[in-house]
Structure formats: structure tokens, C-alpha cells
Amino acid sequence: MNSTVDIGAWHEQWRTLLAALSSGPSAHGTPGLKDAGDAFERFAAGFAAFGAGREAGRPPAPDEVARAWAGFAEQCIGRVRPATALPGMPAPLVAALEEFARVQAAIAADIAQRFAARLTGPAAPGSLRAAFDAWIDCAEGAFRTAAHTDGFALAQARLLNELVALRARQQVQLERVSRLAGLPTRAEVDALYDAVRSLRAALAAPVSPVTPVAPAVRARAPRPRARKTAAAAKRPGPRA
């Protein structure tokens, strides 16, 4: 067993393993299973090296692990950038996406730092499952810390607001086309729904009794007055 801890190499082994597992048949037509098996062997050796390093008194420092894992965060942002380069995407949405990616990258770096400390600490996990659970603990801890900050809330809200704004613009364009085709717009349909709602409210009393509670109850159930005003009919309530 190699007791030299090379966290950068192990990080690469993780990526190779994940790539092999997700790639399916390789380009030359053979199943990717052997690739995955080979990748797993390399990954496992790297995983074991953590323990060997710790037992030999040379565990990797948490910040060393964090630096290596920060590559993941950079890749995340790297994936966002091509998406934001789509032609026609509104600049505020692009900015919101990038801002949220930065927030997530910071969380990813914090997760890495926490996980590295866990891996190299006295309560280091001894199995893949324990390592997974430890990673979840670290991830939730890092996320919870960030999620309670104003920066996270603002970035998330801004992204949601911009996505909704995009959806609203798409709807406006769609309704223009609909009008040309003689179709009712959503506003018109909604106005009809509102009218139906007002009529239902005007009826107010329970409808469709399936099992009568008691004749006296039904007879005395609240009903709108015959000459109720339209405004009052819109808000039936216990005032009657």
C-alpha cells in the first residue's frame, strides 16, 4: 500500500471513477465496466492511503484537501459560464446565475474543508458508507451555515425573480401570437374564472350534501341574502 498521500491524485481518481461509471460503453465498443473496475482500484488505493498517511503521522492537512476539491467548484462555475453565454439570455439573469454559482462554490469549498478535517481526524470513517455519511454531515453543516446568511438568501431570491421574469416575458410573446390566432389570452380566461368564483361565493351555502348532517343543520346553514350587494357577495363570511 502506498502511504504517500497525494490528495490531488486521489481527487483525480475520484473523477476518473465517476467518469467511468457514467460513461457506458467506451468509444471502441467494449463495455465500460473494465474501465470502471480499473478506476475503482485506483480510487480505493487512494482512499486507503489516507489511513496509511494518518497512521504514519503524515495526514494531509484539511486545507490541502480543500484546495484540491476546490477544483470541483471551479468546474461548477465553468459549467455555468457556457450556459450564460446563450444568445438572448437577459443580462440580469446571467448575473444572477453567476452570483448563485459563486455562492454554491463557496459552499462546496467549505464542504471540502470540513470533509477533509473529518477524513483526517480521529473519527475518520472506516468504510465507504461511513465516508458517505460523513460527507453528508459536512455538506449539510456547510449548507446550513451559508443558507442562513443574507448573501445566500439574496442570491437565491434574485435568481428566482429573474427566472420568473424570463417566464413572464415568454408568456407575453406567446400571448401576442395567440391573439393573432384569435385565441383567448390568459388574462381573459382568468377573468372568466374570477367571475365564476364570484358566482360561487355568492351562492355561499354548502353545496352537494352527500350525507345530510341533520335536516335542521342544513336548513340553518348560512346563506347569502337575496339582495346581497356584489361587493358583499365576493367575500361571504361569518358576518351574516
Next chain:
Amino acid sequence: MTARAAPDALAREVAEFQRRLARSAATLAALPPVTLATAPREVVYRDGKVTLYHYTPAAPTHGGPPLLIVFSLVNRPTVLDLQPDRSLIRGLMAAGLDVYLLDWGYPDRGDRHTTLADYTTGYLHRAVAQLGERRGPIDVLGVCQGGTLALLYASLEPARIRRLVTMVTPVDFHTPDNLLSKWAQGVDVDRLVDTFGNVPGELLNAVFVSLMPFRLTLQKYLALIDGADDPRQLENFLRMEQWIYDSPDQAGAAFREFVTGYFQENRLARGTAVLDGRPVDLGRVTMPLLNVYATEDHLVPPAAARALAGLVGSRGYEEYPFAGGHIGIYVSSRAHVVPAAIGAWLQKGGASQPKARARRGAA
């Protein structure tokens, strides 16, 4: 790292995991479709999409007033009767209570203008009238957001409610640990509702999952393998999944009012809420009140629920803390203590001391 981390040990662990995965697939395939909400009940009446159910008691009730359960608009009330051995409703019936449930149904596009007033002084009022006209003031159990709606209604119509139980009910939306409220502050709710009409249930689900994203999207599914050999455990898991992802869309107008007025402006705690043109004064909630909250609640933090103590004018206010979370209070293995406590409180007539601030023992 221990010797177990050697490559061959890791390979064995992965192989065992794969075997369990295969077994769980076979077990899952053999399971019958899961069913929820199986406690016997009958429809009392329907009011649009809203249904009032009466649960058929297996044994004579104690003869007290009906207990009307008012659930949240956000999820389905099936979680209250998830399975026979984990059922708040069956527990309440076992405590000798005459249980009714107001089911809001599934709002559709025709409900985008439905307001909080429609839900409370409309649907809820008519259900209360149905029950109350026959037997006088009734007992109400408001669950989660349903508790908030019940409080609004009780403040406007206190004479119609004999005793009120709130359960994991948000009252002060601006406590420091309220993550949902923090996230809601910057959201342009008007634009959201104007754009979508009704707010999709899937969107709310995504928000709830994102409160604990790693546990709720990764860990819980991997942990499912631990119960691979136990069909009963898998059935329980499937019931919960079915409930979680059975999320009604939210009527647009009511959603707008609730998020802006309560999450963003905290009107209930500040005493500035208005419903149906009338100011909401929690001081008018004078009936005995039992406030049940969960000590580990990540959706409605205990402080958000317990703020009620200083706001209501209840003649007898008591708290019942449950040692668990927001969902665990209905479905955990310890949850059976909750309906028993509610039943005991109702049967003793509610708190009897004026403005009492008793705190009952924790579960």
C-alpha cells in the same frame, strides 16, 4: 483510516451494496401499491373542491363537541393517517374524540383568485357552521399553516370555537432560526403569482427539499438500502414519498397574501393582519388553547410557534412540546403520545386557569 479501508475491503463493501440493491429492487417489485388515509370515514358535505369528512368511530366517543381538523394548504392531510399504526387521526379517535377533517382539495386554475378570506371566513366558516349549528361551539385542531388559518378564524369568530389546539403552527415568522422566512424576504411574490397564477406544488416541494438538500436528495435514498429485506419498512418509505410529492398547487391570491403578509411582513405577530376587511386581533382568541410544537422542527421553529403565548387572550393557555421534528410529530414511532395528550387535554375541558401559562411535560 483503519485496515478496513484497504482496497479489497472497499471492494467487498461495494459488492455487498450491489447485492442489497438487487434484493431491494426485487422486494420493491413485489410490493402491492401502498395506500394512505385508510381510517374509515364518510363525506359530510362538499363545498366546491373542499370536503368535510367525518371519521367513523370504532367505539363510542366521550360525547364532547366535534373536533374539526384544519390542515395546511401546502400538503395533503393524508399524513395525519399515513398508516394504521402511525395515525394522528386514529389516535384522536382512540382518545374518544369525534373527529372531522376539512380537506381543501386540489386548487386548479379556477382558484387563482381564491384568497385567505375565502379559505377562512368562507370554506372554514361554513364547515364550522355545519358542525356547530347542531352541537354548539366546536373544538378545532389547526395543523401547521392550518393552525394559522384557525387562529385567524378564531380571532374573528371566537364564540364558535370552544377550544383550540394548534399544532406546529407558525405565528411569529421572523424568529432568527426561520430559514424559510429568510429566503422569502427577497422574493418578488407579486411577480411570481402574476406570472404563474397558482404557484406550482412542485416549486414548493423543491423549496422544502432544498432546506436540507443533501439529506433529502441523496442520503435518504441510499439509506433505503438498509431496509432492503424488510417489506414493511419499504412500504413505510413509499407511503412517505407518496405523501411528500402529493403537493397541491397553491391558490395564487392566498399564496400572495400569506407570503407577503405573514412571511415577509409578520403581520400576525405584529398585530397588523387584516382578513376580509376586518383586523385580526389574537387577543380575541379567548378560548382555552393548547399549543403543540416540535422541539426539532426545521420548518416551524419552536420559537415561531411559542410566540403565540404572548399574543392570545386565551383563558387557559398550555403548551405541549414534542421531542421531534415537523413530520415526526405525525409519523414517528413516538408520535402516538401526541393525540393522547390532545385527547386528555380536551377531555379535561382545556386549561381552567385564566391566562394560565402552564407547560406540560414533554414527550
